[in-house]
Amino acid sequence: MAEWAVFVVCALAAVAAAVAVFRVDSMARATFALLASFVFTAVPVLLLDLAYLGVLIVLMMTMEMVVMAVFMIMFMMNPAGLMPMTMVHNNKGALAISGAVFCVLAAGALLVPWPREPAPPPPADPTLQLGKAIMGGHMMVMMVAGLVLFATMVAGVVLATGRGRYDRYGDDLRGRPDDPIRGGVGR
Amino acid sequence: MTDSADYVHWWGLLAAPMLLAALAYAAAAGSAVLAARASGAPAAAALTAPAREAAGLLLRRPRTVPGADTLLRRLGVATVPVAAVMAALVVPLGGRSVTDLSIGVVWFNAMEVLLWAGVWTAGWGANSVWGLVGGYRFLIQGLSYELPHMFALTTAALGAGSLRVGEIAAAQQGLWFALVMPVAFAVYLVSTLAMSFWPPFDQPLGADIAGGAAAEPTGADRLVLLAGRHLMLAAAAAMAVPLFLGGGSGPLLPGWLWSAVKAAAVLALLVWAGSRLPAVRMDRFAEVGWVVLLPLVLLQALAVSVFVVAGWM
Structure with a gap:
């Protein structure tokens, strides 16, 4: 039950932070919203007992996003959010591509042959x-x-x-x- | 994360931050005493200087500049002490830590890296050019010293065959890793100074850029940022004990006392080194990290790997 609650909260927070990446008007905020989304994604990985991968996601993504912030602010428009800016371009094409990717991933999650009950015992490592x-x-x-x-x-x-x-x-x-x-x- | 051997000492969640804060205060008082002695001021009065400075900061009125990104600034400043305390959760005192994660070493390093994000956002969010320059300086410093730091941690884990901090300490019952892998220990100490932007690696807060990342934060914000830096140094000094100095092992005294004594000794060494070594320009430091420390620690890791494969460890 507690695991479900943690999963639901982190899943929703990850999606909300990912949405924020495209809603905020500053490159620094967009970068750290993306980092927040990755950190919230790491928690479900931890729930799967994949401790090494979960903590590694936090470690690598923090480094990557901080370095990315430097380059984003160097190369992109309006880093500080003093003027209106948008992270979204080619709206129709992007919508079609992201919808298709979502469908493929969701279909994968639904179609994969999950183990039947009773579930096998979790592996040692x-x-x-x-x-x-x-x-x-x-x-x-x-x-x-x-x-x-x-x-x-x-x-x-x-x-x-x-x-x-x-x-x-x-x-x-x-x-x-x-x-x-x-x-x-x-x- | 929920291995059979993983546990959480809930009381430790209260005790660990307090012990870490005591160690951090000792670092602050120690550097104040060294500074007072160097300038000829009475050293005894300097013992309470950090407390007086902290009280003064708490009473000071906060100040911001127009256009500051308050959310990022607050988050960045708060991240610094939070990351330090979270890093300390896996550091054992004697044989007991708050939680002895199966990947404790990776956890510790991940929390250290959170500091980069904290200092950079604190510098950026203040909407001050000095803060931003300080944040960028810390990123360069972090990038240049993270790899040597990570390989020093990895070498200790390699010697013990485990990423669990408790097992690394237990693997040194015969011989401390500081003697088996002296280069890794030295690189760990040097990169620790850099990762917690302590002198001589304090260019992110350099006087030449009006205090850098700490130029704008005032009042409680400044206290949190500077205290976080001391906490990080204390956590990294305490981590050196299970990684390289045999954890709580030692004659006569109980384990927890040995751990505390060794951590205080490492911290004293770091603070003393910080007050003695001259500050060198950032660009010079960065090259030392990449060209000197990284190859050295890689060779050390290779040597330890050979020891392990040959069965000598």
């Missing part, structure tokens, strides 16, 4: 079992995908950087770097 259920024989694929993602991030940063090593060290890449501000380890 649900996190381990979930990992095996999701990845199973595809661990290699997942690890390669992780490496590709990481390489993409590094490549993106390298492409985006304003001053590469040729700017710092000159064409022959020798000698002392020509930096306007020296770093902390005397390079």
Whole structure:
């Protein structure tokens, strides 16, 4: 009963915070409304005994949203909410896409073959079992995908950087770097 | 979360914040005494300086600037002490913590990271350029020192083969992890100073930006923000005891007293280091985190992994 109450409250709060992301008129508020939605989503994960994943959601999402706030405020319009702004664009298309995604996810929840009564006893380590259920024989694929993602991030940063090593060290890449501000380890 | 071994000491929910507050006050009084001694003022009077300052802040009238985002400002300021107390819930005193979660180390780190969101929103919500610069400084500092910090925590967990703080402390009955993995311990202490923006890592509250994230908060808001920072330092110092200093183990004295003594010793070391070390510019600190501390602690983690695989731990 208590678990149901916690679940219902957190589920409703997660949806309400997600709605707030598109209703507030400041980029900072939108970012932290999204963070609140993720934190409320982490609680049902905790209720499933997936303690590691639940706390990890809070840890990673806090870091991500705080970093995202920096970029959102740097690149998006009206960060401070001094003028009217909207997070919603292409309303009709967005409505169609989100409706379709909701239907697919809801259908998945309804059509998946849930275990029949009596429910089997919960596993000793649900996190381990979930990992095996999701990845199973595809661990290699997942690890390669992780490496590709990481390489993409590094490549993106390298492409985006304003001053590469040729700017710092000159064409022959020798000698002392020509930096306007020296770093902390005397390079 | 509801493993058979997980429990909650409900009385601990009252006792833990009070003990943490006592430790935090000791940190504040200690740094006030060190500052008084350095300036030649009477050191005994400095013992009560934080209490007098807190009372003064409570009486001061709050002040805001037009256009401040009150909701975010309040939430941000309140997050700082709340995150510190929540982090302390998994720190054992002797063998007992408020709750010994199966993923206690991850919980502790998650609460530390909540501090980033708190300080940034406090700086942003005040609608002051100094506050915002301070918030951005803390983000850079957090990002640069979070990975070394996380790997130091991970290395201790690796040595014990568990993310449960109680089991990590119990795994050090023979030899403290501070001796087995000295680099991880040192990196933990340094990154702890950075994560709780304590001197010499106090650039987010730097005097060059008029107090940074603490420039605008006045009265009770300022008290909550600054107290939260002391609470975070105290919680991180107390966490060093089960992670690296054998928890409550020690001769003669009971476990809870050993835990308290060790936590106070770590806190004294951190406060003393903070008052002795010179402040260095942010950009220099950031590079030290990425270029020096991170490779060092990764090598330490590799060494401990080899110890574990070889069966020496």
